[in-house]
Amino acid sequence: MSGAVRHWALIPAAGVGRRFGAEVPKQYLALAGRPVIDHAIAAFIGHPAIAGCAVVLGSADGWWSDVSAYANHPDVLRAPGGAERCHSVRNGLTALADRAAEDDWVLVHDAARPCLRRSDLDRLLAALREEPVGALLAVPIADTVKRADAGQVAETLPRSALWRAYTPQAFRLGLLRRALAQAQARDVVVTDDASAVELLGLRPALIECQADNIKITRPEDLPLAAFYLQQQQLDVQGRSG
Numbered sequence: 001m002s003g004a005v006r007h008w009a010l011i012p013a014a015g016v017g018r019r020f021g022a023e024v025p026k027q028y029l030a031l032a033g034r035p036v037i038d039h040a041i042a043a044f045i046g047h048p049a050i051a052g053c054a055v056v057l058g059s060a061d062g063w064w065s066d067v068s069a070y071a072n073h074p075d076v077l078r079a080p081g082g083a084e085r086c087h088s089v090r091n092g093l094t095a096l097a098d099r100a101a102e103d104d105w106v107l108v109h110d111a112a113r114p115c116l117r118r119s120d121l122d123r124l125l126a127a128l129r130e131e132p133v134g135a136l137l138a139v140p141i142a143d144t145v146k147r148a149d150a151g152q153v154a155e156t157l158p159r160s161a162l163w164r165a166y167t168p169q170a171f172r173l174g175l176l177r178r179a180l181a182q183a184q185a186r187d188v189v190v191t192d193d194a195s196a197v198e199l200l201g202l203r204p205a206l207i208e209c210q211a212d213n214i215k216i217t218r219p220e221d222l223p224l225a226a227f228y229l230q231q232q233q234l235d236v237q238g239r240s241g
């Protein structure tokens with residue numbers, strides 16, 4: 001391998017969306033004229049810094065080929081899903097390794113996050129030039145947070161140091177593969193990629209993004225995402241008008 005380090009997107013999309021409760025997994029629900037997952041992929045495909053994208057699909061996925069405009073896109077690879085998100089990401093990394101180098105950056109982004117702004121993605125990509133470990137988009141927490149124990153407050157956490165971890169989360173392919181393998185070897189089911197890297201004793205950078213980069217989790221999130229996309233469109237039109 002020669003040449004500059006490249007950037008790849010990895011979209012885990014093998015979840016069934018149990019908390020959402022719809023028959024169709026949430027990543028395939030219609031949002032502003034296309035499936036949720038296509039909004040997530042569109043943020044990367046066509047971006048000049050992104051070399052390609054791996055999409056991780058569940059074994060029972062009967063939707064991707066029928067509804068995604070990216071189903072036959074030459075820059076979109078497919079990988080099989082795993083039991084948990086972290087297993088799906090590992091499978092996506094294996095698929096990317098055919099094309100990507102160990103030092104290439106992989107930006108892992110939830111299929112269920114359709115409102116990623118180009119400006120936030122660009123801020124993350126810029127941060128990678130300064131951050132050897134890697135970085136993730138995140139938002140400082142505005143609410144007071146309680147730790148619960150059997151339905152009662154066990155502790156109030158100091159809010160000033162708390163952030164919500166969003167995606168994309170960007171790490172070198174080799175490092176992320178090692179981190180996820182080690183988490184699995186220790187029987188830790190990490191719920192994001194940064195957690196696996198943290199288990200190695202490393203400290204990814206938090207890059208603040210807009211709070212509209214939400215993950216569709218519950219039914220009320222879908223109209224909210226539609227509203228955010230509409231606002232983003234108006235912002236773009238306002239800037240170019």
Ligand code: C5P
Nearest residue numbers: 012013014015083084085088110111112
């Ligand atoms: O369940 P949750 O909302 O945390 O899922 C985040 C992302 O991980 C979603 O895009 C989902 O499709 C994906 N996922 C996966 N494989 C799993 C579970 C979740 O790719 N086994």
